Amino acid sequence: MTGPRTGPGAPPSAPTDKLLDHTYDGIQEYDNPMPRWWLLTFAGTVIFSVIYMFNVGPVGSGKGRIADYDASVAAYKAAHPEPEATLPPEQLAAIVADAGARERGKTVYATNCASCHRADGGGLIGPNLADDAWIHGGTPVDVYRTINLGVLEKGMPNWGKLLKPAQLQEVVAYVVSLQGTNPPNPKPPQGPAQAPAPTP
Numbered sequence: 001m002t003g004p005r006t007g008p009g010a011p012p013s014a015p016t017d018k019l020l021d022h023t024y025d026g027i028q029e030y031d032n033p034m035p036r037w038w039l040l041t042f043a044g045t046v047i048f049s050v051i052y053m054f055n056v057g058p059v060g061s062g063k064g065r066i067a068d069y070d071a072s073v074a075a076y077k078a079a080h081p082e083p084e085a086t087l088p089p090e091q092l093a094a095i096v097a098d099a100g101a102r103e104r105g106k107t108v109y110a111t112n113c114a115s116c117h118r119a120d121g122g123g124l125i126g127p128n129l130a131d132d133a134w135i136h137g138g139t140p141v142d143v144y145r146t147i148n149l150g151v152l153e154k155g156m157p158n159w160g161k162l163l164k165p166a167q168l169q170e171v172v173a174y175v176v177s178l179q180g181t182n183p184p185n186p187k188p189p190q191g192p193a194q195a196p197a198p199t200p
């Protein structure tokens, strides 16, 4: 290798650099600008920060960070839909019409619901389920929603989390079939009266 040695340990280069004017207690400094590659990188980060702030394509979609965030959230929600609180009326009508489902629902009811609604649905802690008065609506769609989500602040558990989906549907079929069975000594009606849900 020819030429002067460079790197650590090399003899100090001849002071050809430009000396700056100022002096601090007799100490002077040379004019050594930042290396070009460093300055270009720094300028690049500044430019990138502006692009990032306003999210100008091709870095983002060009709509801005907040719109991009909202779009990702919407895409996630579309891919993971909330389970429906209730089922379509046709599906429930089919379950309500199924005598086997009502019979299985009776067992689910006896195990889980009778303690609060009485074995015959006449009502105890919970309202009478055999009359045509409903706090939360008496159509199979309403009854499914109430049993599924519960009314936690009033002490009605959210059975959607506690029962299997089939059991939930069966107990809805059974509750709907309690309409007009006139159990003795019922709890007085609570909520507005509704035409009884059509029983098969």
Ligand code: HEC
Residues within 6 Å of the ligand: 108, 109, 112, 113, 114, 115, 116, 117, 125, 126, 127, 129, 133, 134, 135, 136, 137, 143, 146, 147, 151, 154, 155, 156, 157, 159, 171, 172, 175, 190, 191
């Ligand atoms: C720990 C007591 C308790 C148990 C167990 C319970 N419920 Fe309830 N239920 C309630 C209470 C209290 C209400 C009244 C909620 C209100 O006032 O809004 C209620 C309301 C209801 C309603 C709505 C009545 C209306 O008038 O709209 C239905 C339907 C119902 N329960 C069905 C069931 C079924 C089916 C089960 C069993 C799977 C069950 N409940 C178990 C306490 C209970």
